[in-house]
Amino acid sequence: MLEKRATKTLAIFQNFYGKINNFFFTTPSPTEQVVSLMPKGTPRGNVLLSYRIERFLIEPGQPIPYYHYSCQLSVVMARIFVDLGFAVDIIANTNGAFTPKKDYSFFIDTRMNFERIANVLNKGCVKILHATTAHPYFNNYAETKRLMEMQERRHVTLRPRRFIDPKYAMAIEFADCVVVHCAFGMKNFKYANKPLYLVSNAVPYNHPWRDSKDFEACRFRFLWLGSEGMIHKGLDLVLEAFAGMPEYHLTVCGPVAKEKDFEQAYFPELYHTPNIHTHGWIDVESAEFMDLTNRCLGLVYPSCSETNAGSVLTSMHAGLIPIISYECGVDVGKDEGVVLDDCSIEAIREAVRQISSSSTQELRRMSKKSWEFAQKNHMVKNFEKEYQNVIEKLIREYDK
Structure with a gap:
């Protein structure tokens, strides 16, 4: 009996001690942390960057895990401010507990923290909506419009996947200026009468041009590449378009299986249509992705709302010809690809047929132009240069 009581007491103590130990000594989650960077010499001011914090938490020598490309851009943005002489505090844009305890010269946020933090910042802080x-x-x-159109066509209701909390709609009302990535973004935020600064988005994938690509062999093969939000990103339209064009092949790369309602609604197209091949998620830095893009002619991506869609930029860096919506936010011309006048199923089919019917010389030329466009406009070094130009302009303007 005494042994049982002692064992029970020990178990209670270990459970209690474990909870206390976890409470006091475990590393906070990324959303709770603050990383501070200092310039050489005395700081000319402080900057609060509320964006992606993951890359700042990696120890020297530790391998860098796969993160969304925005994590690297967050590092670039912080480094620019440090190089310009500012001390920078970085928090995750999902950190809902951080409260400023000092004066800041600049505050940058993507929307989630904007209103909450802007309301308690010091007077004179320049608030930039990124x-x-x-x-x-x-x-x-x-x-919603895409979901309702699909509902009419397929007689089923699916869940929204890419809705943004309406409370974040107020971010721009508290901003002094806005950084946008494309012409669509400029148009979208023009109503607010705030200064808008164009900084092209970038992805950190520098794929080489492949001169040996066989364009005759791949002229009937296309790719859809995307993340969460199949309806939002137009996969339903692309599947229906290709299901009616058996001579053209489509490979689908994205987390389709995670959206069970969509997968069920489009099961025949995804898994029982001979010319449609559902791959699932793919590592865009892998040899597998390079092999796949070498066998495809173009990307078909009629998303309903983006700002410089990363999947489009990644595909263009791999030499694919984009067939995209205006709302993808990638400002390609006719030399580099096709921007759909509308995203109807028939318009998608017409664009695919038009591109595929071109000569192999024309296909090679368009593919090279697409790759060159991405190299010229959507490399990290381009983002860095454009963003620094904007920040230096703001410093001059607000230091008056």
Whole structure:
């Protein structure tokens, strides 16, 4: 009996001690942490960057895990401010507990923390909305419209996947200026009468040009590449378009199986249509991705709301010819690809047929132009140069 009581007491103590130990000594989650960077010499001011914090938490020598490309851009943005002489505090844009305890010269956020923090910042702090999406009202309207159109065609209701909390719609009302990534973004936020600065988005994938690509062999093969939000990103339209074009092949790369309602609604197209091949998620830095893009002619991506869609930029860096919506936010011309006048199923089919019917010389030329466009406009070094130009302009303007 005494042994049982002692064992029970020990178990209670270990459970209690474990909870206390976890409470006091475990590393906070990334959303709770603050990373501070200092310039050489005395700081000319402080900057609060609310964006992606993951890359700042990696120890020297530790391998860098796969993160969304925005994590690298966050590092670039912080480094620019440090190089310009500012001390920089970085928090995750999902950190809902951080409260400023000092004066800041600049505050940058993507929307989630904007209103909450802007309300308690010191007078004179320049508040920059870094718009990584369209305005939440437009984003939600566009996805709702796509869901309702699909509902009419397929007689089923699916869940929204890319809705943005409407409370974030107010971010721009508290901003002094806005950084946007494309012409669509400029148009989307123009209503607010705030200064808008164009900084092209970038992805950190520098794939080489492949001169040996066989364009005759791949002229009938296309790719859809995307993340969460199949309806939002137009996969339903692309599947229906290719299901009616058996001579053209489509490979689908994205987390389709995670959206069970979509997968069920489009099961025949995804898994029982001979010319449609559902791959699932793919590592865009892998040899497998390079092999796949070498066998495909173009990307078909009629998303309803983006700002410089990363999947489009990644595919263009791999030499694919983009067939995209205007709302993808990649400002390609006719030399590099096709921007759909509308995203109807028939318009998608017409664009695919038009591209595929071109000569092999023309296909090679368009593919090279697409790759060159991505190399010229959407490399990290381009983002860094454009963003620094904007910040230096703001410093001159607000230091008057």
